[in-house]
Amino acid sequence: MPREESLPPEPQPIRRLQESVINRIAAGEIIHRPSSALKELIENSLDAGSTSIRVTVKDGGMKLLQIQDNGCGIRTSDLPILAERFTTSKISSFSDLSKLTTYGFRGEALASISYVSHLSVVTKTKAETCAWKAYYADGALIPAKEGMSPDPKPSAGNDGTTITVENLFYNTPTRLSALRGSSEEYARILDVVTKYAIHNPSVAFTCKKAGSPTPDITTPSGSNIKQAIKQLYGQTIAKDLVHVNTSSDDNEDEDEDEDGENSWTAEAYFTNANYQSKKTIFLLFINHRLVESSRIKKALESIYNGILPKGTSPFMYLSLQLDPRSVDVNVHPTKREVHFLNEEAIIEQISTKILETLVGQSQSRVFEYQTLLTGGIAPVQSQMKDKGKGKEREKQSEEGEDEVGSGSSAISTPATLKKISSQHKVRNSTKDRTLDSMFPILASQQQKPTQGDPSTPAARTPGRIHEIKESECYLSSVKSLRAEVGKVKHNRLTDVLANHIFVGIVDMDKCLSLIQHEKELYLVNHGALAEELFYQLGLRQFGNFNRIRLDPPPPLRTLIELAVDVEETVKKTKLSKSKIVDTIVDLLIERREMIDEYFSLSVSDDGNVESIPLLLRDYTPNLDKLPLFLMRLGPQVNWNSEKECFETFLRELAFFYVPEPLIPSDSQSSSTSDKASSTAASDEVALRWQLQHALFPAISRYLVAPKTLLDRDVVQIASLPDLYKVFERC
Template sequence: MPVPIRQLPETLINQIAAGEVVERPASVVKELVENALDAGAQRVDIDLEEGGIGLIRIRDDGGGIAPEELALALSRHATSKIASLDDLEAVATLGFRGEALPSIASVSRLSLSSRRAHDAHGATLQVDGGRLGQVGPCQHGQGTTVEVRELFYNVPARRKFLRAERTELGHIEEWLRSLALARPDVELRVSHNGRASRRYKGGSQAEPALRLHETLGQDFASQALRVEHSAAGLRLHGWIAQPAYSRASADQQYLYVNGRPVRDRNIAHAVRLAYQDVLHHGRQPAYVLFLELDPARVDVNVHPAKHEVRFRESRMIHDFVHRTLHEALAATRAGVAGGVEQAPVQAMPFAQAAYGVPAAAAMPQPLQWTGARQSPLGLRVADAPSAYAALYNSPSPRTAEPAPVSPMPANDGQGGTPPLGYALAQLHGIYILAENAQGLIVVDMHAAHERIGYERLKTAHDGIGLTAQPLLVPMTLAVAEREADVAEREAATLTELGFDLTRSGPQTLIVRSVPALLAHAEPGALLRDVLADLREHGQSRRVAAARDQLLSTMACHGAVRANRRLTLPEMNALLRDMEITERSGQCNHGRPTWAHFGLAEIDKWFRRGR
């Protein structure tokens, strides 16, 4: 027998909405604190009990709510933040849907108290499982307090899915950490079970760099590179960790779009692509990035909890983020220290990168590496430059004192010692020991030479381009219809990548040529991966990545091996090359190529000055 259609009760509607908005206590904290920030709060107190399951109390010093609007604030789709479609398309506030408060109130025992600056006293309203009480007077300072008790008490099926107290508290602390990174101007005070647990100072005391130390720790801050770049109405700023500071998981990846913390697959892919040449074995980059653009160019109304956004020009955003971070990482040459106190990494101007001007065009040419034989890489191995030959009184690798000479071409920017200093000796045939103005430099010579050779091979191959090699017998490749559509639409892009193909049917491609350098690889699998990238991201680096992997292997085989004795001029030639080679701070496998020990640190080893 058919069931009649009927209107759902308001309380049930709110409980259904709560299933989308209120996942766990951390969701409640997020919604309520965002409301406080939208109200102009400069200080927010968060009191928790039982990991937020027993109690969540959010107190702010914002603008407050009028007594006659308290009940309205707890009704569905009631908000002061938008009034028209134009407002929605350019919304800049964290909240705007008007669903959070009624949804939370429908699955808890909630009280809402508030006072505006000019009101004689505050007003309060109690709600029990969605049933509103009467508005009454109360003593209250300027701002608003929302108290949520016994979350999911009337929805036992939802409550059973909550985790242990410590786990739920951990989710709240992680979200507050994310908020603290985005809003260093706001003071956040957190207590749990009656004990103060965290305080993030706000106002003038909270410099962004200080928040980085407070939230992610000294290790991240010491390895962070500052990024600041604007172009085409877009601005990307924040910090990215150097490749040596990589993670086993994506637990330190924070992205904000116009101040809103979000998850975005398109931008995450662009970041991974930028790190592709310096991270291996499944390691994850760490970053705190803020993307700013005209609110009309991004749709924030695509997720009930506002975790995701949709860009109107996603391909352009992807390219902007990728190129900015790619060039920032390329500047991580050996001898350039990281840390939040360093100057911002200057990426190549976006327009210059977009039109194919190579980043190395303005770089000095690397000095020839010294030796007596031809390298397996095909690199020219010449005699040491005369400047190196005059460096020391004796050519012995054990010599430690340099003779007085003219300054070297590469220096610290102040006419003094080069960033990686001058070589002193070779340790166990593996490491180069050098002295610079600040202390001791230790270089892994194989890893360093491997990166130098790899970057030179890439530069040389980039000058030639991706040439195509015709197949003796054209290959018929069966693909999905949407992949064939992409192949037809992106024919010009595929030609640039070295593929010559035509569509011969709804699900069939005829491949006549493939990239010459990868002719011995499996072209069908490679082409399918390329088509998948083009469909999802509008571009693909699969061919370049496969090429780079091959060149990396060649560079590894051609790099100097352990136990090879180097002369001091050879060591110094390697140090100078490291200083002018992109990404020379790490080898092709993501390991660091050098380490620095300052004099103060060395003094501690021997307890000098104590």
């Protein structure tokens, strides 16, 4: 049959969309998810000159997203048009776009949020006697309850603005269903807060879940960028950070710009060759706006191609200041991307500066790789039959060597005994040499007994670990904390640490040591392992600690004054040092019966510290850290919640017990006296003894290793079978 030709479609009439549909479509371009709404609100708070920003989240921001600041507030007369589209205080004409110095300027953020959520605002300026509260829907004021006036109502409130977003995307179910789980959305929110907190270290940021007693992010005001990176991303990144500044003035080839349109400055913090991560962390701010640029990211990542091992990535923070006339911030609905003049030349100069700094840092690199541990226990590899000479080598066995099956405890019989190739043999005799035995000076110092003092490490019997029994405790909070330790246990890592052989200390200042387990060699951060161990030992002995008596007992106030005097963050607070000391001393004196009963930290009636808890026999903490420990008990311990109080106190106690060198090697000047040098050397020998004969045996016996230690603190650096493959090719 002949095919019927289809008729052309009739033209459809063009209709004007309803205003509500237009606004919801526009809202979808600005507000993709809770984190994008929060980004807009944080920028508004920063534009208002806030020094404190508090974020509260429920159900990943979909049920509740609240941001409170102490900025300049909003005038009452402006509240009726606050959530209307294209209402702004930042620009009045199109030419103003060329000289923008603020985050927001189009007046779309609050409008977009009001179209897809229930929005309320409480605000107060310094000139007003009370705060005002208003509710919004679809860009307009609405009454709080049916039958009431929609006008803003007087309310209690502090200077600044509190914006509450509830039931986000309640009227756009497709967008709501496209979101990930609440935990992932909350992680995105934390990422946004973290990035803005790093770029704005003078602003105090707090982010927490609704109902949670403790925040997930909290930063002090008045710090600097490096301190913020250390607090939010950890010491692992902070210790390897490199800082550079560069600008258009550094480019001698560039012609001078009379009106300054081509002038720019850049500040960067980036990690050196000793830090490697599986994923690049890149923070980019252009004129203080958090943006993304794949070109800049790729250019900076390419710097590390010849520096880091393949498959590893750096941490990079870049803040670029450009003349507003050279930047187009209006190229993306969420202002996530920007374009600027001379982009290629600026990126090239920044990349060159970073590369020169990295090359000047060190000519050597530390390569690390991590295998097996993240996936549980690796299966035993079956022996492959090789051809030619390789096969003959597999059949040979050396006489006189101990042949131990890899993890096998079965007794081999003549019928089942198989020849084991050299690369699969485990040599773990206790007579094997450690790293220290290869250095005669260190070996002689550790083996030489100290006369007249039986308490010194050299006079003790090495390798003896006294039984640490778990105390009986009926507090539900302590039982819960003990149960949580078991929930985060990583079985494979715990087995490695429980059956390891101590090889030696690699770097005292960086807390690095080597251990062997079966056919693998691991580089471990013994400081991180010790901190987790001492926290668990504190839980294990809760309410039944042995004591370290301090004779003579030092005054509590004097110790805290010493710590406050050297604390950098204290210098930038509004409170006086004496007020801070009084607050901490009064707090500890008020609770001294409780901390003595539970933690054996004894403070006398006249304010002297008589004893501190002993967590591990034959191990003495560095008492130089005692003032810092006592000072941190004030602000770092949550005294308002029983469980949180016990956990944070024990975390601080564990941090106090972390083994650190008394005098860093790079702080000893050439003018140091022979007596001081001798004392420092003796202290280091004692610390080494404690690490080998007290700490690592305790780790082997008591540590329940959490998976978090795998992130950076336990790294496999060699495998005997893999090394044989390398040598066979030679």
